[in-house]
Amino acid sequence: MRLEVLTPAEMSECDRRTIAAGPLDGYGLMLRAGQAVASTALSRYPGASRVDVLCGPGNNGGDGYVVAEILRRSGIEVALFAEGSPKKGTDAARARTDCRIEPRPLAEYAPTKGNLVVDAIFGAGLDRPVSGTVMRAIEFTAEARAPVLAVDLPSGVSGETGKILGTAFSAELTVTFARLKPGHLLLPGRTNCGEVIVADIGIPDSVVASVGPKCFENRPDLWRKTLPSWAVDVHKYSRGHVAAFSGGPSATGAVRLSALAAARAGAGAVTLLSPSAALLVNAAHLTSIMLRRCDSGVEALDFISDRRVRAIVFGPGLAPEEPTAAMLRELLGAGENPAVVVDASAITALALDPEGFFEVSAAYEGPLVLTPHEGEFARLFPDLAAQSGSKLERARLAAQRASAVVLLKGPDTVIASPDGRAAINFNGTPLLATAGSGDVLSGIIAGLLAQGMPAFEAACAAAWMHAEAARSLGPGLIADDLPGALPGVLGNLEAGR
Ligand SMILES: NC(=O)C1=CN([C@@H]2O[C@H](COP(=O)(O)OP(=O)(O)OC[C@H]3O[C@@H](n4cnc5c(N)ncnc54)[C@H](OP(=O)(O)O)[C@@H]3O)[C@@H](O)[C@H]2O)[C@@H](O)CC1
Numbered sequence: 001m002r003l004e005v006l007t008p009a010e011m012s013e014c015d016r017r018t019i020a021a022g023p024l025d026g027y028g029l030m031l032r033a034g035q036a037v038a039s040t041a042l043s044r045y046p047g048a049s050r051v052d053v054l055c056g057p058g059n060n061g062g063d064g065y066v067v068a069e070i071l072r073r074s075g076i077e078v079a080l081f082a083e084g085s086p087k088k089g090t091d092a093a094r095a096r097t098d099c100r101i102e103p104r105p106l107a108e109y110a111p112t113k114g115n116l117v118v119d120a121i122f123g124a125g126l127d128r129p130v131s132g133t134v135m136r137a138i139e140f141t142a143e144a145r146a147p148v149l150a151v152d153l154p155s156g157v158s159g160e161t162g163k164i165l166g167t168a169f170s171a172e173l174t175v176t177f178a179r180l181k182p183g184h185l186l187l188p189g190r191t192n193c194g195e196v197i198v199a200d201i202g203i204p205d206s207v208v209a210s211v212g213p214k215c216f217e218n219r220p221d222l223w224r225k226t227l228p229s230w231a232v233d234v235h236k237y238s239r240g241h242v243a244a245f246s247g248g249p250s251a252t253g254a255v256r257l258s259a260l261a262a263a264r265a266g267a268g269a270v271t272l273l274s275p276s277a278a279l280l281v282n283a284a285h286l287t288s289i290m291l292r293r294c295d296s297g298v299e300a301l302d303f304i305s306d307r308r309v310r311a312i313v314f315g316p317g318l319a320p321e322e323p324t325a326a327m328l329r330e331l332l333g334a335g336e337n338p339a340v341v342v343d344a345s346a347i348t349a350l351a352l353d354p355e356g357f358f359e360v361s362a363a364y365e366g367p368l369v370l371t372p373h374e375g376e377f378a379r380l381f382p383d384l385a386a387q388s389g390s391k392l393e394r395a396r397l398a399a400q401r402a403s404a405v406v407l408l409k410g411p412d413t414v415i416a417s418p419d420g421r422a423a424i425n426f427n428g429t430p431l432l433a434t435a436g437s438g439d440v441l442s443g444i445i446a447g448l449l450a451q452g453m454p455a456f457e458a459a460c461a462a463a464w465m466h467a468e469a470a471r472s473l474g475p476g477l478i479a480d481d482l483p484g485a486l487p488g489v490l491g492n493l494e495a496g497r
């Protein structure tokens with residue numbers, strides 16, 4: 001499985017290196033791209049007898065001329081509309097010359113009922129908001145509800161960020177080349193792409209590897225090899241012990257969800273560290289999860305070192321206040337170095353003094369994972385939240401600043417490592433938009449970390465498993481159900497090893 005996600009700049013570097021190595025030249029790549037789109041149009045829309053092909057002035061338009069000519073030769077009635085002309089001497093100009101259909105100005109385009117629309121106006125080269133004639137063509141098409149097949153990207157979607165520049169086609173199907181781009185996975189662009197097909201146009205895997213892509217689709221092949229496996233003589237503590245910090249008496253449910261999820265993710269032992277005031281309420285709700293009184297950082301550190309705690313969940317249900325941040329700094333500064341997942345209110349607490357935290361996290365030698373949703377992210381990284389870059393870029397910058405793996409939650413969860421690697425999750429479901437599901441996620445991460453999985457892989461695997469668990473349950477799920485669905489998800493992964 002090819003999991004690399006290429007930025008438009010990396011993609012064009014792949015094109016350049018492929019052309020330099022031969023035998024394909026730029027026009028050869030364009031012919032293959034056009035052929036891939038045309039054969040998709042023919043196989044996926046067998047009933048389409050008339051097709052409107054809309055071409056822009058660059059290479060995306062070049063692909064469109066190739067598509068139009070192939071469809072014409074296949075006996076389809078093709079109407080060709082062009083916005084601007086390709087520059088002389090370019091591959092796109094050659095494609096236009098080789099196309100036997102005379103294009104009409106895009107301003108004359110109006111969708112005809114029953115026609116398939118092939119969008120080859122802008123692809124990777126879109127660098128500013130669409131406007132004027134192109135904007136009108138997009139609006140007409142949407143009003144007519146005509147099916148759209150997009151070449152590389154729906155025009156108007158930024159391949160780099162997934163943002164909509166001006167307006168964009170809503171495609172039923174998008175055919176892209178070699179690998180996915182961030183714009184196919186990040187919202188809102190992802191929804192405009194419809195189903196995405198990745199066509200092989202002859203760019204070798206070795207060329208893709210040579211440009212050193214560091215962003216990946218979050219699929220099991222990305223982390224399967226690092227999943228925990230146990231020796232026959234393993235015991236509960238060697239399988240991994242997780243400690244989860246409970247909030248006060250009226251805020252205990254969240255961390256119990258984390259604790260249960262950590263155990264379901266495979267940790268051999270999970271202990272809830274509870275303030276005295278919440279001990280009874282926690283005791284009344286726990287069975288396999290152990291319970292321990294803990295009223296200070298010193299008590300917590302004693303427990304962590306005595307009981308060989310390998311991972312900590314720190315955040316769900318805690319107070320978003322300075323003492324919480326202080327306790328975390330104390331835990332990180334003590335030299336024990338367990339893996340730590342920082343979630344929820346603890347992130348809000350750290351936002352009271354971000355620099356103080358970043359100093360401590362930079363010196364921390366254990367694995368560290370932060371799991372903010374967008375609101376928590378904006379509190380801890382206000383400047384990054386306000387910048388115009390992509391979610392991918394924001395998560396990467398945050399990971400570097402915090403010297404931690406950052407899992408930035410949402411329908412297009414991004415996981416970024418301080419070493420520059422990043423993954424975009426694609427299997428999220430609105431079923432997860434339910435109170436407490438984030439607490440379950442932090443518990444799954446801790447459960448995997450306790451079993452020795454590296455931080456980036458554990459966060460990626462947890463995001464994927466979390467969503468698979470939700471999908472397996474379907475409508476009606478509440479966060480309490482998610483841990484119980486993990487055995488099914490883990491069983492399927494085990495079967496695929
Ligand atoms: N060999 C290869 O590289 C291969 C590439 N392939 C294909 O090439 C595509 C990339 O081609 P590309 O780089 O030419 O960019 P493209 O998307 O056609 O747009 C650039 C043009 O649009 C214009 N423009 C941009 N935004 C605009 C706006 N808002 N409003 C108005 N104009 C705007 C911009 O104008 P300018 O900025 O120059 O004024 C320029 O003229 C890629 O998606 C894939 O389909 C395949 O054939 C495989 C081989």
Ligand SMILES: Nc1ncnc2c1ncn2[C@@H]1O[C@H](COP(=O)(O)OP(=O)(O)O)[C@@H](O)[C@H]1O
Pocket residue numbers: 344373409410411412413428429430431432433434435436437438439440441466
């Ligand atoms: N619309 C959605 N589609 C996919 N995943 C979602 C959606 N809404 C929320 N999620 C996921 O659900 C979880 C919610 O976490 P969070 O916001 O921390 O909630 P809570 O604090 O209630 O646990 C995150 O993993 C997030 O990625």
Ligand SMILES: [K+]
Pocket residue numbers: 060119120121122123150151152153154155
């Ligand atoms: K396009």
